[in-house]
Amino acid sequence: MTQADLPELTPLTPGTASEAGATDVYGSLDPAALRHPDSLKWTAFPEGVIPLWVADMDYPVAPPILDALHDRLTRGLGYPQLPGDPLLNAALRERLASHGLTDLPPEGVAFLPGVVPGIYASVAGLTRPGDPVLSMTPVYHPFHLAVTEQGRRVAAAPLREPEGTGARWEIDWAALETAAQGCGLLLLCHPHNPTGRVWDAAELARLRDFVLERGLYVMSDELHAELRFTSQPFEAFAADPRVRARTVTLTGPAKAYNTAGLGIGAMVGHDPELVRRVRAAAGGLMGHPSALSVTAWQAALRAGGPWLAETVAYLRGNRDVLGAFLAARLPWVRCALPQATYLAWLDLRAHPRAGDIQQFLLDEARIAVHNGPVFAPGELGARYQGFVRLNFATSRPLLIEALERMADALGETISA
Incomplete structure (x- = not known):
């Protein structure tokens, strides 16, 4: 064929x-x-x-990323702006605002060497050893590795399988309710890997209600947000002000711009203390983004x-x-x-x-x-x-x- x-x-x-x-x-x-x-x-x-x-x-x-990297190599490769590059910070905030993450405070963005370290840090900072951590399966495997490798337990809520032509993977609300008992943290993948679901407005609203009723913190991995096959705007989980104080959002350029070899990511939140708490959980175990990764993400947001x-x-x-x-x-x-x-x-x-x-x-x-x-x-x-x-x-x-x-x-x- x-x-x-x-x-x-x-x-x-x-x-x-x-x-x-x-x-x-x-x-x-x-x-x-x-x-x-x-x-x-x-x-x-x-x-x-x-x-x-x-x-x-x-x-x-x-090409704009390659051009920017070539240009960056004409200058020194000493330490970049370790507190957070101001040009990248401003460009990222503008992009996140289009996802509904408006009004981020000055300390609401922390740059990371990648999104996966942010998953691990979220588990470390928002739970204790032995705690159950809520997640919906199937899911990107660092979600459960971040839990089990740090001495926590996965509280899994399997998604409902599609039935019939045109059906899609759905949240199984009864399974989520059962699995959530005793949990303090939900690990959310949005858009979802591996099923490719983009949780819609109704699902997000119900999930926010669920989180608030149970007092859960949320780590929302939104790494694939730019790779959508619809013209509808992307709605971040924390676009709703009700859940902003309880949510850290993870993002980065690796998937959308095919730069996984240049590790960089960002942890975003409206509560600076929550962002500090999660970032501090990794302490010196987590490195900082490289100078070239900062340049690449700047170029992606500016001209990509x-x-x-x-x-x-x-x-x-x-x-x-x-x-x-x-x-x-x-x-x-x-x-x-x-x-x-x-x-x-x-x-x-x-x-x-x-x-x-x-x-x-x-x-x-x-x-x-x-x-x-x-x-x-x-x-x-x-x-x-x-x-x-x-x-x-x-x-x-x-x-x-x-x-x-x-x-x-x-x-x-x-x-x-």
């Missing part, structure tokens, strides 16, 4: 950018060039394997908008190709197409090899994906055996080749 053989793709949302500017560059990616020795994604598996696992994109870095819009449009096209391919060639595979992120959560539990599906796809299809059990702690991981997370942020020809390999290996029909 070629791209021309696929059913017509879902049109882009009115008002969004065309993918035309990205097609020539992204559509002709060379696997040999991608497999350079600095790439974890492309060197973790043998040559010939198409890597669709770890969450970074195969696309070149935005057109590149990001074209990239998101191309990703949406890839998402729609994936959906069309599954419908046409693998109709038994269940997948609620993501509303955000470049990650698809595929349900392959109907396959006879569901028990070792990741290894099966690696051996038989020569594609590498993330295994479902990774996205829940301990024994709960077994609930997601047979699921895989697939990263579609690659060229469309490579994505189609990978899907063809998958179809050939899995079989287009499954016997009852």
Whole structure:
């Protein structure tokens, strides 16, 4: 099957950018060039394997970021503005205001070496050893690692699985109520990794009520907020003033601008004491962002908008190709197409090899994906055996080749 053989793709949302500017560059990616020795994604598996696992994109870095980095190297590389670069601080506040995070106090932004350290710091600063910490599974695995590796317990509330065509992953409110007993902290992933859900206004309102009724603190990881396939504005969890004093929001450029190798993030909150408390929990164990990472994020916020819009449009096209391919060639595979992120959560539990599906796809299809059990702690991981997370942020020809390999290996029909 070629791209021309696929059913017509879902049109882009009115008002969004065309993918035309990205097609020539992204559509002709060379696997040999991608497999350079600095790439974890492309060197973790043998040559010939198409890597669709770890969450970074195969696309070149935005030219404004590269230009800014080249310019920065003409100056000294001594300590950057360790208290927080004022230019980056101002640009970030402007972007966060568009998400509803207005009126941040002067000490409401703390820069970090990445978002994951902020997850760990939130657990360390807002809970005590032995405490249960509330989270909704499946979820990005540092959520539960930050809990278990620091001597806390995961209080997991599994999401409700989609049922029927067009259904989506939903919050299971009864499960959340049960799991919340004794908890003081909710770890929220918004947009959600790995399902790609963007929690809507009604869900956010109900979740805020839930948090307030139980006196929970919230760590909201909003790292994927810029990678949405809708023209609707993004609503941060702390956009509602009622929950601002109880929420720390984590963000960074790594996913939207494909700069995971330049570690930087930010912890944002409307209560300066809460921000200090969480940041202080890590103390000197947490480093500071590098000079180059600060420069890269500045450039992204200042001039990276057109590149990001074209990239998101191309990703949406890839998402729609994936959906069309599954419908046409693998109709038994269940997948609620993501509303955000470049990650698809595929349900392959109907396959006879569901028990070792990741290894099966690696051996038989020569594609590498993330295994479902990774996205829940301990024994709960077994609930997601047979699921895989697939990263579609690659060229469309490579994505189609990978899907063809998958179809050939899995079989287009499954016997009852």
